[in-house]
Amino acid sequence: MNELIDHIKARFPIYDVIESQPGQIFVSLEASKLIPMITSLKTNHGFTVLVIFTAVDWIEDDKFQITYVLNNPKEKQDLGIRVFIHRDDATMESIHHLWKHAATFQRELKEMFGIDFPGSPGVDDPFLLEGWDNIPPMRRDFDTKKYSEETYFPRPGRETNDPATFMKQTLYPDD
Amino acid sequence: MSEKKQTEHDKFLAPENRKHTVIGPDGEEIQVDPLNDYFCTDLPKVEAPYKGVLEKFLNWARAESLWVLSYGTGCGSIELPPLFSPRFDAYRFGVAMRPTPRQSGVLIISGYLAVKTLKRVIRSYEQMQNPKYVIALGSCTINGGMYWDSYNTINRLDHYLPVDVYIAGCMPRPEAILAGFNKLKERIKSGNAEGANEYIEKLEWYKANQKKIIKDWNMPSYNW
Secondary structure (H helix, E strand, O other): OHHHHHHHHHHHHEEEEEEEEOOEEEEEHHHHHHHHHHHHHHHHHHEEEEEEEEEEEOOOOOEEEEEEEEEEOOEEEEEEEEEEEOOOOOOOOOOOOOOOOHHHHHHHHHHHOEEOOOOOOOOOOOOOOOOOOOOOOOOOOOHHHHHHHHHHOOOOOOOOOOHHHHHHHHOOOOO | OOOHHHHHHHHHHHHHHHHHEOOOOOOOEEOOOOHOOOOOOOOOOOOOOOHHHHHHHHHHHOOOOOEEOOOOOHHHHOOHHHOOOOOOOHHHOOOEEEEOOHOOOEEEEOOOEEOOOOOOOOHHHHHHHOOOEEEEEEHHHHHHHHHOOOOOOOOOOOHHHOOOOOOOOOOOHHHHHHHHHHHHHHHHHHHOOHHHHHHHOOHHHHHHHHHHHHOOOOOOOOOO
16 A cells, blocks of 8 residues: 555655555645646556445535545555535546446535536436525535424423523522 | 416426326327326315214224335334234234225324425325325334434324324334224224324315425325
8 A cells, every 4th residue: 555655645746645544544645736646646556446446524624625546456455535626616637437326425515515527417406305496505604494484383492490590590680 | 376476397207207298199289287287187076974873883883994104204114014023913903004094094203304205204194095194103203202303203203194093112012003903993992093184174274384394395284
């Protein structure tokens, strides 16, 4: 695994190499270098399986992190690649030409995070949220509790009989 | 419906349901508006119950033969198959599963309902024939349960469909569901299970609630 990392390091500007467990390494990379790197990993190094492909919202840094986890079934190795893109014009290159099922992940990310993947098949079709007209729900500035209370007729809760509150009201009614 | 509203509405329609031109066998062009031409646009009417002994007899017959739509939403659908296994044996109560809404009289909402699922549930419920009953399983249908603050699941089922029996729990075991069926039988025999008529009487209110959350309403107003 270390040989592989050295080999990649010589060709691509990766940083933050973390071995989270034996046989599983996460690296970070510039977004523009992603396509050449995973194409090389798929064709030359046996990372033929796209395991998962998801996003994290780092709202404090104004960034989205997209994580691609690739698997090498022969060597039993996992390699996670993280790229960071800006939150405002969240656009990323599509990888559906390498793995067909990536189009489904991309469709989900478009709907849940608002990250666009131009050219990906069916990326604008609704996936789970039909007719959604708010900001994408997995963005951290979306207030799901407020939205639910405004939309879904919440059932009012029971009257509380909390002893502490009751005694406080009985003994110190002026407070 | 005004012209502008129609175009806004059209955005969600499937291509075959939009207004289009069909060429007939003799080459003539026919304008087709599928939502008005292919589907029934009439609204249902209240079917008043019979009076006296006849209604009592009918209610007894209805209560002893509950045909359930084989349809599950959420985690409660896992609790239903054991119900029809030899251990719990719901058949001894006259409960049977049917594969299509046209043949069934009981709709079980088994757990949380996403907005996308609710649309399918409403279609299924409206396609069922009178008399029809709704059983709601689990706390999700009562107040949202553990999904009470979710952006995509409804909180209270009784705002969208008339519910006859709630079975509390997360999830209720098959014994609880059997008890719920017995409760429903009592309710039918006492003549109180008029959910289908209640739905028609308050149709405007139900439809307003349904259309408030189903934003891409791309089907007829009432799905016969």
